[in-house]
Amino acid sequence: MISRQILFALMLLAPLTHAQIPLPGLNSGVPKAEAELAPVDSDPRSRAETQLAEARRQQEAGQLQEGGTTGVEGLPISDRQRLLDRLVLAYSERLKLLEELENLKKSPPEKARQQVLLAEFSGSPPYSALRVDALRDEYDALRERQQSLASTERALEKLKVGRIDAQRRAGEAVRLAEDKLARASAQEAIDKERLSRELASLRRQLAEAELANIEIGLERIHMEIQASQTLGREIERLLARVLPEQRLDKEELEQQQALLRKELNTLNSEIDRIVAANSRLAAERERLVKIVAKAGSEVPEARRLQLLDARLETGRVVLITLPWLQTMAQVASDAWTQRALALNSPDPASRQAVISALSQIREDLASRRQILDELQQAARVELRERESRLDGATLDAEAKAQASTLLDVLKERVLAYQRVDRSETRMQLQLERWLDDFGFHAKTASRDDWKLGVLQVVQTLKRVWDFEMFAVEDSTLIDGKTVTVTYGVTVGKSIGALILFLLGYWLFSLLSRHLQQLMVRRFGVNEQMASVMRRWAMISLAVALIIFILNLARIPLTVFAFLGGALAIGIGFGTQTIIKNVISGIIILFERKIRVGDIIALGGMTGHVIAVDLRASTVRGFDGVEALVPNSSFLENQVVNWTYSNPRIRREIRIGVAYGSPVREASEIIVGCANEHAQVLKDPAPEVFFEDFGDNALMLLLMFWVELGPQLSARRVDSDLRYAMEKRLAAAGIAIPFPKRDVHLDLSEPLPVRITHAAATPPDSSCRS
Known part of the structure; x- marks a missing residue:
């Protein structure tokens, strides 16, 4: 902590010295300036002793004069004496501070303490735990002392700024008093201004003395901070060495x-x-x-x-x-x-x-x-x-x-x-x-104590595993009496129930998939019906599994009663879209309006339905891109199901033949191409209609039926028929015309003809070569 001398110096410097003081009257001579009191050598201690001796001399002289003398206009001369008393105290304090600073430079206590600590722990381990505790206490006390020294340093720095300003104003007051003394003419005015100059000079000396004391105090504080920091680092290294070896x-x-x-x-x-x-x-x-x-x-x-x-x-x-x-x-x-x-x-x-x-x-x-x-x-x-x-x-x-x-x-x-x-x-x-x-x-x-780390991690995990989230009460009737049993729902019990549910659901999923394949292969059940049965079976088994696991983990179903009330609003707003899609999926599975394998058209997309799940269905387009369609879209929008009740669809192909061509023969050729195609149905049979007289051709319309399925591409059938019709019609000499236009020119008046000559251009260099 801060020494008694520095605290005394702070108390001494605390009052402001530049306050306006009433000027006493005194017929004594002007005191010597501080610069005149300085000795020839630059030793701070000798200079302080000389200044102290001169201040005491003036103090004693002032006390003798104050015994029965009053100043100008009957005012007491105590102001001058008060300044001299404070000046003597300031010089005395400077001598004490200089002596303490010299002693600190010669034999710093931190150095001696460092040697004692090294000697105490110089032996081989193990070390006494009580001695280690004493070392820790000393380190904590040293840190508190460092904080106190830092606070004192900041206070002295602020006080130094104020004393520098007071010294500047005291110097200005001395110069002003000298100017007034030089302008005074009457003897009474001269005596008064001479006293004012003396008081101003004493205030300046006091400000300079206090500033010098602050600087000496700051120097000592800096030395103590550096020494304590050095000792602190040494104690830190010593603690790092002895703490793992204490017994x-x-x-x-x-x-x-x-x-x-x-x-x-x-x-x-x-x-x-x-x-x-x-x-x-x-x-x-x-x-x-x-x-x-x-x-x-x-x-x-x-x-x-x-x-x-x-x-x-x-x-x-x-x-x-x-x-x-x-x-x-x-x-x-x-x-x-x-x-x-x-x-x-x-x-x-x-x-x-x-x-x-x-x-x-x-x-x-x-x-x-x-x-x-x-x-x-x-x-x-x-x-x-x-x-x-x-x-x-x-x-x-x-x-x-x-x-x-x-x-x-x-x-x-x-x-x-x-x-x-x-x-x-x-x-x-x-x-x-x-x-x-x-x-x-x-x-x-110890860095090698990994077993302790493992045990601590296990202990922490065990506490987390056994942490009770909430408790529930379950009432049972035994011998006509209602017995209430309290069960604690822990984190471990909840995690175990969740893992058991996931494991059981996975096993049921494998079993249901195997049963679906068995129903399709052995019992001849339609694949779509088998998929629907599997979905309903998984839902039923999941509900039964949840109830079984809750009973096995001794978690009563009443635990969800209060959760339902607390989460109903949040679930209602946060999951309304999910619930709507799930309910729509259940309706689709129950009504079977949309089934796996159907060809549907929804929102500009046409393709096969490859899966109908609870929340969304998967539709694979004819271009191979799969889309996940929310189930609510099937109920809220208009859906075209090409294979809902009958997978047969009618296709149309328009073709034009040139005017003058045998239309009956062309019709027979077109019908023959359709009959020969394997994927064109024979019942109803394909037909050709003479649709219209076009601008450039006679328009024929081929109407035929195909049965949609996973292996059928309607575009491929249309393309095959067009290839066959083009080949057969060309072989029969029946042309398929292209658009023609007749241009009629009015030649009743001669057409103006103008001949222009293109500007001569220099021959191309490539042509010249």
């Missing part, structure tokens, strides 16, 4: 247990003393209550009764905190035992058990921490309210004494809570350290 032998454990037993005995004695004191106070209170009841509330006993009530309440608070401290001591004893077991046992399972026990102790302490904070805060609030009332009240001596005593009683409550707070904070710190030593993610744990 707690039986003698050290017994030593700690003896200290804790001694603390328990002390706490028992305190409890007995407080109980006895409260008994006496309770008896005294009963006597005072009777007196006050007879004489009224204005007697002195009424005030004593109020004070007795406060003391009894404080005793009650102390009797609450002392057992709390006893529990802390017992917990600390158990924790030390667990620590010794973990440090001295190489078994990872034992260390894992210790980790669990220490973690539970830490959680218990954390759970009581909030209660302690609330009680402590309430006691402090009551104390502050009582202090504020006492400060603003006008009381006589007796009432003031009683109020002061009452404040002391309230402070005892705060101290009792603070005692428990310190004990819990220390215990929490120790537990954090020990768990850091033993934990899987600890900074100081």
Whole structure:
């Protein structure tokens, strides 16, 4: 922490020195400037001694003059004396700071402490756990000291800025006083301005002295920060080396247990003393209550009764905190035992058990921490309210004494809570350290202790597996009585039920697929009907499997009763589209309006239905692209099913023959091509109709029927027929005309003819070559 001298310097420099002070009158000579007081050499200590001697001389001279002399206009000369007193203190403080700085440079304490630490842990491991704890405490104290030094450094830097500004303004005041002195003519004005210049010069000297003290203090702070940082790094390296090698032998454990037993005995004695004191106070209170009841509330006993009530309440608070401290001591004893077991046992399972026990102790302490904070805060609030009332009240001596005593009683409550707070904070710190030593993610744990890591992971997974998400009640009737049994639904039970359901569904899926193939091969069931039966069987088996697994895992169906109410709205809005498609799929499977293998046309897409599932159906287009169509689209839109009741469809091919061609012969040729094609149905037979007299041809229409199926392509049939008709008609000499146009020219008037000559162009170089 900050030394006493630096704190004294900060208190010395705290008041502002550039405030306006009334000018006294004094007929003394002008003091010498600080530059004139500086010695020839540049030694700071010698210069400070010279300045201190001169300031003391002026101080003594001023004290002699102040004995019976007054200044101009009868004003006292205490302002000059006050500045000289502060100047003497500033120079004296500078000498102390310089001496401490020299001593710090010659023999820094951190260096000596570093050597002591290295000597303490220079031996071979294992190292004493108590010595390691002392090293940790020293490291924590060193870190707090570094933070305090950093705060002091920031404060001095801000104070330095203010003193630099004060020095500048003091210099300006000196120059202004010299100008006024030079312009003064009368002797009285000269004496007055001479005094003003002297005061301004003293203020400047004081500002310069305080600034020099701040700079020396900053230099010392910087040295201490650097030394503490060096020592901190050395302690960190030392801790990294000794922490994995610490041991707690039986003698050290017994030593700690003896200290804790001694603390328990002390706490028992305190409890007995407080109980006895409260008994006496309770008896005294009963006597005072009777007196006050007879004489009224204005007697002195009424005030004593109020004070007795406060003391009894404080005793009650102390009797609450002392057992709390006893529990802390017992917990600390158990924790030390667990620590010794973990440090001295190489078994990872034992260390894992210790980790669990220490973690539970830490959680218990954390759970009581909030209660302690609330009680402590309430006691402090009551104390502050009582202090504020006492400060603003006008009381006589007796009432003031009683109020002061009452404040002391309230402070005892705060101290009792603070005692428990310190004990819990220390215990929490120790537990954090020990768990850091033993934990899987600890900074100081052994890197090779992989078994402990595995055990900790297994333990964590086990806690997650056994975590109870919620509990349900199941009522059964036994011997005419209703017995309610509570079941806990854990994470492991839920995951097990889910895995079992997935496994059973997978097995049922394989079995149903095998049965579908068996029905098609052996029993001659239509493939579409077999697929529908398989779908309904899977739905039924899934529902039965869910019920069986819930009963097997002892999860009653009533668990979904409250879930249904909580999730109904969310499921209704979030899954309405899915539910609509699922219901549409069930309707499609039930009505069989759309079946596997049908050729449908929906939304500009035509193709075969290859699968009808619960949510969506799969349609493969004639171009081989598969589309997933939501089942609700089949119910909400117009669907063309080419193979709903009859897979036969009628196809038409138009063909034109030239005018003058034998139409009957052409018709027979076209019908013969259709009859010879294997995929054109004979019933109904293909027919040719003379459709129209076209602009360029006689139009014939071939109408024929085909039966759609997975292996039939209507476009392929049309193409084959066109190939055959073109070949047969050409062989018969019947032409298939193309469009022709006749152009008629009106030659009643001569047509103008104009001949133009193209501009001569230079011959191409390629042609020339």
